[in-house]
Amino acid sequence: xxxxxxxxxxxxxxxxxxxxxxxxxxxxxxxxxxxxxxxxxxxxxxxxxxxxxxxxxxxxxxxxxxxxxxxxxxxxxxxxxxxxxxxxxxxxxxxxxxxxxxxxxxxxxxxxxxxxxxxxxxxxxxxxxxxxxxxxxxxxxxxxxxxxxxxxxxx
Amino acid sequence: xxxxxxxxxxxxxxxxxxxxxxxxxxxxxxxxxxxxxxxxxxxxxxxxxxxxxxxxxxxxxxxxxxxxxxxxxxxxxxxxxxxxxxxxxxxxxxxxxxxxxxxxxxxxxxxxxxxxxxxxxxxxxxxxxxxxxxxxxxxxxxxxxxxxxxxxxxxxxxxxxxxxxxxxxxxxx
Numbered sequence: 636x637x638x639x640x641x642x643x644x645x646x647x648x649x650x651x652x653x654x655x656x657x658x659x660x661x662x663x664x665x666x667x668x669x670x671x672x673x674x675x676x677x678x679x680x681x682x683x684x685x686x687x688x689x690x691x692x693x694x695x696x697x698x699x700x701x702x703x704x705x706x707x708x709x710x711x712x713x714x715x716x717x718x719x720x721x722x723x724x725x726x727x728x729x730x731x732x733x734x735x736x737x738x739x740x741x742x743x744x745x746x747x748x749x750x751x752x753x754x755x756x757x758x759x760x761x762x763x764x765x766x767x768x769x770x771x772x773x774x775x776x777x778x779x780x781x782x783x784x785x786x787x788x789x790x
Numbered sequence: 791x792x793x794x795x796x797x798x799x800x801x802x803x804x805x806x807x808x809x810x811x812x813x814x815x816x817x818x819x820x821x822x823x824x825x826x827x828x829x830x831x832x833x834x835x836x837x838x839x840x841x842x843x844x845x846x847x848x849x850x851x852x853x854x855x856x857x858x859x860x861x862x863x864x865x866x867x868x869x870x871x872x873x874x875x876x877x878x879x880x881x882x883x884x885x886x887x888x889x890x891x892x893x894x895x896x897x898x899x900x901x902x903x904x905x906x907x908x909x910x911x912x913x914x915x916x917x918x919x920x921x922x923x924x925x926x927x928x929x930x931x932x933x934x935x936x937x938x939x940x941x942x943x944x945x946x947x948x949x950x951x952x953x954x955x956x957x958x959x960x961x962x963x
Contacts, residue, residue, distance in 0.1 A: 636848060662888050665904040667808045668877020671848040676878045677885050688882055692874060699847025700854055704866055706841050707858050714837065718959050723840040725958020728929040729950050730843035732936025734813045735916035739941060741909045751906045758910025762817070763917050769807045769818045776907055784902035788895055 636671055644678060651678065671695065748787045754780045793829070794861050794868055801853065801872035806880065810908035810915070812850040812873065817918040823856055830859050836923035844951050850874075928963050 637660070645656050659681075663673035672692050679691025713719045745751050757779055761772045800822060808815040816839070823829045830838075835852075838859070842851035850873055857869025891897050924930050936950050957963055 658889060659885065661901060662885050663881060664908065665888070665900060666877060666881045666884055668805045668811070668880070669808070669848055669850045669874060670811045672850075672874045673877055673881045676881050680882055680885070685882075688878065692878060696848060696870060696874070699845065699851065700866060700870060702847065703842065703845045703851045703854055704858060704863060706845055707838075707855055710837065710841060717961075721958035721961050721963060722955045723837045723958065724925070724929065725932065725954035725956070725963045726844050726951055727836050727840040727923050727954075728932040728958075728963055729936045729954030730839060731916055731920045731924060732933035733843065733940065733947055733950065734816075734912060734919070735933065736937045736940035737813065738909050738912035738916060739937060741905060742913070745906065745909065751902065754903075754906035755910040755913065758907060759914040759917070762911065762914040769804070769815065769911070772911070773807055773809060773907065776910065777903065780903035780906050781899060784899045784906070787902050788898035 637674075640671075640674065651681070748783075748790075751780075751783045751787060754783060793827075794865060796827070797829070797857065797860060797865070798868050798872045801869055802876050805873050805876040808873075808877065809904065810911040812853060814908065814911035814915045816852065816915050817922075819852065819856070820919070820922060830856065832922065834859065839919070839923065844955070926963075928957075932957060932963060 641656060641660075644650050645653050651659070659677040660674060663670050663677060666673060672695060675691035675695045676688040679687035679689070681687070683690065710719075742752075742755065745755070754776055758772055758776045761767045761775055762769070767775070804815055804818060820832075820835055824832050824835050835856075838855035839852050842849070842855060845851050850870065853873045854866045854870045857865035857867070859865070861868070888897070888900075920930065920933055924933060932954060936954075939945055939950060940947070954963070
């Protein structure tokens, strides 16, 4: 969705310059929550304040919500068909792979400063091995993350 | 109705710790909705996950579908709103603050730190979700193949979703 957002906002409509868009995207990836609606808040409020933010979020999510509800209705009808079960199993296996690959793509950039991989390891151990709650994981890992980020930025 | 309020409060809290977006949040969502509250079973959760992946739009649709499962259209909107609003308000106030941040060093530190946190959370999320919803070797192979294709080619993810659907329809997964 993000490449498409960049094309519309920067290239076609020219609402924002490319630098401005990248800066906003950077912020939206720092803060928690759904990246896409966070971006909508940034872009919307840049032009019309609170109203713009609300309009952007609604515009972005209403259509997809309706579509997904329609899909859910279909699912309720056909969920017991063997072929539908198979299709959903196939898609969820791909979906897991897609999520992992977003992580791996971002991981590639971190190899320029290998110590920061430590944060990734700490997070993974805390979350996947010790099964700590997400709040705890963030709390434990952020001091390490900030310390290493400070070292990386200092270079 | 009380469950809908519980869902609203929990999802609102999740919104503020979802570094790395909703994808990083999936294991926590699964733990809460399937194992703690028993709002839905694991099979339904993984089906909703699949539908959300295949549907167009933002990647938080699993949340929407969980809400739908609990209270229909109202539930769908309540759940979606819950996951959006806290982070939305946070970013509304933070963006000015960060854009005006004069010290480039501070900016970089925050950015690098958030990126590494997000990577860890997204990767462990993928791992945990895989352990829960991938059944059998073929499913893991398909997940692995997906990772390889995304990293090595410029295929659009929709083709991969279609490939998964096709293999699944043939009974291979």
